Amino acid sequence: MLAGGQSLVQLLKFRRCRPSALVDINGIPGLDAIERRDGELHVGALVRQQALLDDPQVAESWPLLREAAGFVGYPETRRRGTLAGSLAFAAPWAELTAAAVALDAQLDICSAAGQRSLAAREFFRGPGETALGDGELIVAVRFPAPAPGTGAAFHEVSVRHRDYAQVAAAAQVSPDGHGELVLLCVAPTPHRVDVSEALTRDDAIADLLGRLDPLDDVEASASYRQRVAPVLARRALRDAAERAHRRAPA
């Protein structure tokens, strides 16, 4: 299934997958809508990652989505690559997977047999593995609106600016103090941490993260990730809380 092709065409060239046929969905009308529907942000399968940076509604009401999209690839790849494709590909470093989990996104999945919806929090099964079955296509991703004034921040560490993340942290904090934190590359799937305590107690983060089982690969060692994760987590939560404070209606 070909949408943006920024990951798939790479795989084809590496001969990591050799499909007998490729279906280009770019011509399907109606899949490129990014709009507010019933209070949710509805993002069609063909919406490019760049649109998340350009859309004023995203900037206004889903700041975490925008923060995360800013770390995805380069302008040239964001103009082709799609949000849905990034989720379906499920690379462990894919920033948008963290945003989808933190924001409790719902995925609308379609196949010849019918349609189903699945929470992003249940969708990821491992690096490059998802709950998507044969013949299934994500047609839209829906994001519930965070409370007004919610602040968000995204932090990541990589060898070179814009390279694959070695560790990343996505956080959002609402004005009433409810927090979400999701880390990348510290577990086989985007790792959601209960941060209710961390927002009030400063030393809690390290405790919370103590039981991690980070990836150990060519990008970074597990022990490096173990050490960096709490630092990024703390920065992301701090910035998100500060922004929530500033955005809060007086």
Place this chain on the structure above:
Amino acid sequence: MSQRVPVHVEVNGRGYDREVEPRRTLADFLREDLGLKGTHVACEHGFCGNCNVLLDGAAIRSCLMFAVQAGGRSVETVESLAGSDGELDELQLAFTEHHALQCGFCTPAMLLTAKQFLRENPGVTDARRIREAINGVICRCTGYQQIVAAIAAVAQAQQTAHSIRIETAPPVRVAQDTR
């Protein structure tokens, strides 16, 4: 799969009709089928940005797109920049004046990516924004400094030519609040 399909693409203002294999990348199509060798390919996997061309005015990786996907759309390659008499355009001139190339391999992609930036942000000389724009194109020779200088020089000339006034951002204020 060697079955060919017809495709019509507008390249540098001229329409081309060709029959291509569906698996043909846009980069290979431009280079091999149209003979426009100004588009360079290096990694062919989307990492280096040397194959950037403008698709409907916006830079994309031509090695990650199939030629059939460009059907009915308009592509600009580096060959579009110079005049028909070979006269260099302003950006190309600035690149030569500022020594913005050494081996020249990344130059076509740099020029096109910068072209789009200057079209969308005429007169913007802010080095940070220029760097952000060309961030996806790897140059292994210059260290980027001269490339940024060349692009900024054209932006500066745009300001003068069109008397564009660019609002400079207010100086960053250090927070007084020591909570």
